[in-house]
Amino acid sequence: MELKADNISFSYNKKREILKDISLSVKSDQIIGLIGDSGSGKSTLCKIMAGYITHYTGNVTLDGNQIPDKDYYPVQLIFQHPEKTMNPKWKMNKVLNESWTPTQDLKDTFGLKDAWLTRWPNELSGGELQRFSILRALNPKTKFIIADEISTMLDAVTQVQIWEALINHCKANNIGILAVSHDDELLDVICDDIIKFNEINNL
Numbered sequence: 001m002e003l004k005a006d007n008i009s010f011s012y013n014k015k016r017e018i019l020k021d022i023s024l025s026v027k028s029d030q031i032i033g034l035i036g037d038s039g040s041g042k043s044t045l046c047k048i049m050a051g052y053i054t055h056y057t058g059n060v061t062l063d064g065n066q067i068p069d070k071d072y073y074p075v076q077l078i079f080q081h082p083e084k085t086m087n088p089k090w091k092m093n094k095v096l097n098e099s100w101t102p103t104q105d106l107k108d109t110f111g112l113k114d115a116w117l118t119r120w121p122n123e124l125s126g127g128e129l130q131r132f133s134i135l136r137a138l139n140p141k142t143k144f145i146i147a148d149e150i151s152t153m154l155d156a157v158t159q160v161q162i163w164e165a166l167i168n169h170c171k172a173n174n175i176g177i178l179a180v181s182h183d184d185e186l187l188d189v190i191c192d193d194i195i196k197f198n199e200i201n202n203l
């Protein structure tokens, strides 16, 4: 499969255009990196490609087709701050199983401990919470993952564990990844190709 953004332009308000005529593509067997200046619009592009922002111009397609937003959205966005995406009034068991029920094998692969399931989100660390948000995004209907600075706040060991588990799962299940990061060393190690955001944003 191929996820494509074609000629995407967007502004939050009339004063300033954030994205101008941006095009990029990711195939199922690829990990594509996206690097660029802070505030240049990378997260905005991620939200557009994952269906969170809909009032843009241009096209986001999967194998040339518009992505229907009524069913499960096959492009899943994982954010830098997992706590912002979780209901603070839900225990982690409910948070984890909201979209699908991950197997015990997968929970083990991501180092997710059963003891965490009975806690509230504010009783877990950033690294522990990020394991939940990644597992939630790996519903079998997911075709592409957009990882927006998912390991920025984690220590080096946790960063490696999480990326290794995510990449292994995605390779085995033919899920393509768009990885946004300021860490060029990380992108050099994990990506097939790295796109410089400033060069594709035609402002």
Ligand SMILES: Nc1ncnc2c1ncn2[C@@H]1O[C@H](COP(=O)(O)OP(=O)(O)OP(=O)(O)O)[C@@H](O)[C@H]1O
Binding pocket: 012, 013, 018, 036, 037, 038, 039, 040, 041, 042, 043, 044, 045
């Ligand atoms: N909801 C919003 N309303 C108005 N402006 C916004 C909104 N969200 C982001 N912006 C602005 O849009 C611009 C692009 O933000 P965005 O978060 O996409 O950049 P980024 O490249 O991901 O930055 P960083 O690398 O720092 O995460 C910034 O100037 C930001 O202030």
